[in-house]
Amino acid sequence: MKSSLYTVLYSLALGTVCALLLTGASLIARPYKDSNARAAEERTILQVLLVPVGQEANAAEVSRVFAENVRKDESGGHVRYIYVGADGSAPKAVAIPFSGPGLWGPVKGFIALEPDMRTIRNVIFHEQEETPGLGGEIGSAWFQERFRGKRIIGADGTPGITIIRDGRASGLNEVDGITGATMTCEKVKLMLNKCIELITREDKSDGS
Amino acid sequence: MAASMAPGGACAAGQCAGRCAKALKDGTFTENPVCVQILGICSALAVTTRLANALVMGAALIFTTGMSNLLISLLRNATPRRIRMIAEVAIIATFVIMFDQFLKAFYPAMSKQLGPYVGLIITNCIVMGRAEAYAMQNPPLPSIVDGLANGMGYAAVLAVIGVVRELLGTGKLLGFTVLPPTVYTPNQAMVLAPGAFVVLGCALAVYAVLKAPARQEAKA
Numbered sequence: 001m002k003s004s005l006y007t008v009l010y011s012l013a014l015g016t017v018c019a020l021l022l023t024g025a026s027l028i029a030r031p032y033k034d035s036n037a038r039a040a041e042e043r044t045i046l047q048v049l050l051v052p053v054g055q056e057a058n059a060a061e062v063s064r065v066f067a068e069n070v071r072k073d074e075s076g077g078h079v080r081y082i083y084v085g086a087d088g089s090a091p092k093a094v095a096i097p098f099s100g101p102g103l104w105g106p107v108k109g110f111i112a113l114e115p116d117m118r119t120i121r122n123v124i125f126h127e128q129e130e131t132p133g134l135g136g137e138i139g140s141a142w143f144q145e146r147f148r149g150k151r152i153i154g155a156d157g158t159p160g161i162t163i164i165r166d167g168r169a170s171g172l173n174e175v176d177g178i179t180g181a182t183m184t185c186e187k188v189k190l191m192l193n194k195c196i197e198l199i200t201r202e203d204k205s206d207g208s
Numbered sequence: 209m210a211a212s213m214a215p216g217g218a219c220a221a222g223q224c225a226g227r228c229a230k231a232l233k234d235g236t237f238t239e240n241p242v243c244v245q246i247l248g249i250c251s252a253l254a255v256t257t258r259l260a261n262a263l264v265m266g267a268a269l270i271f272t273t274g275m276s277n278l279l280i281s282l283l284r285n286a287t288p289r290r291i292r293m294i295a296e297v298a299i300i301a302t303f304v305i306m307f308d309q310f311l312k313a314f315y316p317a318m319s320k321q322l323g324p325y326v327g328l329i330i331t332n333c334i335v336m337g338r339a340e341a342y343a344m345q346n347p348p349l350p351s352i353v354d355g356l357a358n359g360m361g362y363a364a365v366l367a368v369i370g371v372v373r374e375l376l377g378t379g380k381l382l383g384f385t386v387l388p389p390t391v392y393t394p395n396q397a398m399v400l401a402p403g404a405f406v407v408l409g410c411a412l413a414v415y416a417v418l419k420a421p422a423r424q425e426a427k428a
Contacts, residue, residue: 003288006288007288007290007291010286010287010288010291010295011291011294011295014283014295014298014299015298018298018299018301018302021302021306022302022305022306025305025306025309025310026309028309028313029309029310029312029313032312032313032314033309033312033313033316036312036313036316040316
C-alpha cells in the first residue's frame, strides 16, 4: 500500500517536471516558429509570383523582398497577392490561394496569373500528402512548370483547364498529367477549376 | 555488467575515472551501438542522404542519450522498479521534444528535412538500451559519459555513411561540389534506399576488419 502511494507520487512529480520543461521549451520556441511559418508562406508566394529571391535567403531577407514587391488584397472577400514591383507601377502578376481534397489528404497551393488574368504564370502545390513518386510529384517543379503559359479559358470560351494523359496536351487550356496519378490529377483539376471559376465570375461582375 | 561495479552510488575517484574511460571506449568503438549491437539502424538508413542531416541527427542523439542517462542515473535509486521503463520513456521523450522544438525554432529547413526522425529518437533502441543497461545501475558521472559516448558512436557511423552517400550520390559534401559532373557522374542509387543498405553493409564490414586486431589481443 505504502509503496503504491510512493509510486503514484513519484509518477505525479516526474510527470509534472517533464510537463513544465516541455511547456517552457514550447513557449520559448513559439515566436520563432511563428515567424518561420510566416516566412515559409511568404517564400511560397514569392516563388509562385516568380519574384526573384535567393534560394538561400533567410527569413528577414524574404520578409523584406515580400514587403517591397507584394501587396495583399482582400477586397471582394478573396485573398489575392499582387506583385507590384519595387517601383509600385502596374501589377506584374496576381497570386490566388486554392485548396481542396487530394486523393489522400488536403492539397493547398497558389495559382499566379499574368496581369491579363487569363494566362497562368505559375502554379505551386505547397501542401500535399499524395503518393510519393506518383501523385506526390504535383509538388515537383517539373509538373508545376507544365502550367506556365496555359490559358484558364478554353477555345470555346468556357472557363477551366483540363489535365489529360501525359503527352496528349495540345490545346491552350490542356496540361499534361502524371502517368500513374490519374486520380490526383483529377482532384487537382477540380480544385483549380473551382478557383478559376471564381476568378472569371468575379471579373465579369467587375466589368458590368 | 553491473555485477562488477561497486554497489550503491559510491564511486571512488580512481575507480570512477576507469569506469568513465571504459564507457567512452565501449560506446564509441568496442561496443559501437550501430556496428556491434545493430541498433538505431532505421534512422541510420533514413537520414544519411546528406552529411549535414547525418551530423544533426548525431548531435540530437548525443544530446538525448547524454541528458537522459544523467537524469535517469540521478533518479535510479528513487525510481520504483515497476514503473522504471515508463519513467525512462518520459524522461527521454522530454529531451527529444526539447531538441525537436529547438530545431523547429532555429533551423526550420533542417527540421523539415529530418521530418519525423527527430521525434522517433524517443523509440531509438540506443537511448532506451543505455538507460536500462547502464544508467539504472551506475552513478551519474559514468552514466553521462556512457550516454555521450554511445551517441558519438552512433553519430560517427552516421557521418561516415553520410559522407559516402552524399559524395557518390550527388558529388557534393555539405552542399559544396567536390566531384564536378565532368569528372564523376552522380549515382542516384546512393541517395535512394538501396544505397543506404549497401553503404551500411560496407561500413559494418570495414568496422569488423578494424576491430579484428583488438579482438585477437583480447583473446591472447
